[in-house]
Amino acid sequence: MSHARVLGVLGGMGPLAGATFMQRLTLLTPAERDQDHIPAILWSDPRVPDRTAARLSGGEDPLPALLRGIAGLEAAGCGAIAIPCNTAHGWFEPMQAATRLPILHIVEAAADELLRLGIAGGPIGLMATKGTLAMRLYQARLEGRGYDCLVPREAEMDRIVMPAIDLVKANKVSESYAPLAEVARRLIERGARAVVLGCTEIPLGISAGPALPFPVADTIDALARAAIAWAKPAG
Amino acid sequence: MSHARVLGVLGGMGPLAGATFMQRLTLLTPAERDQDHIPAILWSDPRVPDRTAARLSGGEDPLPALLRGIAGLEAAGCGAIAIPCNTAHGWFEPMQAATRLPILHIVEAAADELLRLGIAGGPIGLMATKGTLAMRLYQARLEGRGYDCLVPREAEMDRIVMPAIDLVKANKVSESYAPLAEVARRLIERGARAVVLGCTEIPLGISAGPALPFPVADTIDALARAAIAWAKPAG
Numbered sequence: 475m476s477h478a479r480v481l482g483v484l485g486g487m488g489p490l491a492g493a494t495f496m497q498r499l500t501l502l503t504p505a506e507r508d509q510d511h512i513p514a515i516l517w518s519d520p521r522v523p524d525r526t527a528a529r530l531s532g533g534e535d536p537l538p539a540l541l542r543g544i545a546g547l548e549a550a551g552c553g554a555i556a557i558p559c560n561t562a563h564g565w566f567e568p569m570q571a572a573t574r575l576p577i578l579h580i581v582e583a584a585a586d587e588l589l590r591l592g593i594a595g596g597p598i599g600l601m602a603t604k605g606t607l608a609m610r611l612y613q614a615r616l617e618g619r620g621y622d623c624l625v626p627r628e629a630e631m632d633r634i635v636m637p638a639i640d641l642v643k644a645n646k647v648s649e650s651y652a653p654l655a656e657v658a659r660r661l662i663e664r665g666a667r668a669v670v671l672g673c674t675e676i677p678l679g680i681s682a683g684p685a686l687p688f689p690v691a692d693t694i695d696a697l698a699r700a701a702i703a704w705a706k707p708a709g
Numbered sequence: 710m711s712h713a714r715v716l717g718v719l720g721g722m723g724p725l726a727g728a729t730f731m732q733r734l735t736l737l738t739p740a741e742r743d744q745d746h747i748p749a750i751l752w753s754d755p756r757v758p759d760r761t762a763a764r765l766s767g768g769e770d771p772l773p774a775l776l777r778g779i780a781g782l783e784a785a786g787c788g789a790i791a792i793p794c795n796t797a798h799g800w801f802e803p804m805q806a807a808t809r810l811p812i813l814h815i816v817e818a819a820a821d822e823l824l825r826l827g828i829a830g831g832p833i834g835l836m837a838t839k840g841t842l843a844m845r846l847y848q849a850r851l852e853g854r855g856y857d858c859l860v861p862r863e864a865e866m867d868r869i870v871m872p873a874i875d876l877v878k879a880n881k882v883s884e885s886y887a888p889l890a891e892v893a894r895r896l897i898e899r900g901a902r903a904v905v906l907g908c909t910e911i912p913l914g915i916s917a918g919p920a921l922p923f924p925v926a927d928t929i930d931a932l933a934r935a936a937i938a939w940a941k942p943a944g
Contacts, residue, residue, distance in 0.1 A: 509755055643740070
């Protein structure tokens, strides 16, 4: 594709998150007809090796597959890249070094979403994969902006959060709602002012049930808003 | 992408239909983890000129943009192409002539969906764009399989169906439910045994409200099932 600002989306991690990102990108774009929407290419490669396993238990390195996707999106004519997978941002620097295209950072988008929700600092809850937590992808960036991250306890991660993420990847989305909502609620009880859904499977589960009665930063919507701001900069 | 069967999706017509196709492709695929899902590339170019306007009122020819998308998907390593836009199938033959990749035909997929619903012949309702109806994309193929197509009256097309399709393209999805459901109900009253939602915006609107109390063939799901059968042929 040529001429307009074409968004490249490195998805497939998981595939439902990438597809839902495309849906939210569309629904959040001000448009009256097809031709007002943002041209985009979704590279949905669910074969990318598991990111948490690579970081924590010696699993296969996902970087070569990530770089193949970025090269494919660049060759197809994209002007920027969005990656609707938080854990993949653990390889942000080598991905950015490998392309001349700007990569929108999902943690920066999440921080902007917290501001949009009126949460300018203080304790916030952080739900993410074990890989994302271990790499401190959020903690390092959010502490610099005045937030303190409360994370689930190790037993909650092992017994509730990671199994719920796996339910979403296995298409059992509605079953993941109750466990994910329960952990979010506990983080609020422990003092969080809002909860960042810092793994793109988590907002899919949380959207499958009643809205939570406290602010949540959905990283799919946050990245979609960042992409729209890139594609359609305000006059 | 290489090695596996990678699906190419020529989307953007409209973009919400293409994104929802990717979501339904994921949810209908038997999978326990990311790596079980089907690799796919969605080429979402909402700038493709309006298909109905091209066919009925001398609007710009969409074929060059369609062929650019197909060439892009072929260059990216796809092995087959699905096009979640019914009206674009009016250009099926020149698209198929321009690529060595098989293009899955959405009308054949819809006919298979009718059989899956247990409707093997007889009168069926057909809701589609004016372009799709005028090109007889469905009538020509379904009559050969023993179906008779009941279509909305011209005033219903102009005052209800086409405006409702435009509501979906303008992100006003829930507003489109009532008018689309009403036309589907009228087709059943006139004798249809089922209604084919033969424009990919229509199932988006119909999904935004209560399930209809009669069989409908959703062409997004139908095409997703055809794509899964291509990517994962039964042993």
